[in-house]
Amino acid sequence: MNNPTQTMDIRRDLVALLPRLRRFALTLAGTAEDADRLVREVCSRAIQKSHHWKGEGRIESWLFSLMRTAWSDEIKKRRKTQPSSTPKAQGVVSSAEISTMATSDQILLSLPSGLASVFLLVDVEAFAYGEAAAILGIPEQAFAERLCSARLRLSEIAPEASERRA
Secondary structure, three states: OOOHHHHHHHHHHHHHHHHHHHHHHHHHHOOHHHHHHHHHHHHHHHHHOHHHOOOOOOHHHHHHHHHHHHHHHHHHHHHHHOOOOOOOOOOOOOHHHHHHOOOHHHHHHOOOOOHHHHHHHHHHOOOOHHHHHHHHOOOHHHHHHHHHHHHHHHHHHHHHHHHHHO
């Protein structure tokens, strides 16, 4: 059984981390509806599994890993129940749509699948490469390659976004 103090602490931490959890969920799921559902599921799992959290390292790492696993499970479940239908792929945003985007989150979400998450974890959330790669369950080399691709894509988009704001 969970220690009541530990459960209360994790709930407090979850409330404080909700914006960051949602932003990460958006990079995985690609839609606000799926992201919100994923955040609710991960918060529920975190409360139920709070006894697994040992207080070592950053709680965000544990929560982001739970989220990545939950999203992976969701994709597998969708493939089994709807083989012809897959979750909406992120990064399927036209140049015209990018030109109308106003926020950095929207620009980040315009990146192809997998690139937004690596960029977010390192350049926004300030995780070390190794820790971020572990969260996503990929080798560090693959992580570094994706991060490089994400930064290159953003550097191509950034001038267009800057011109619109001027």
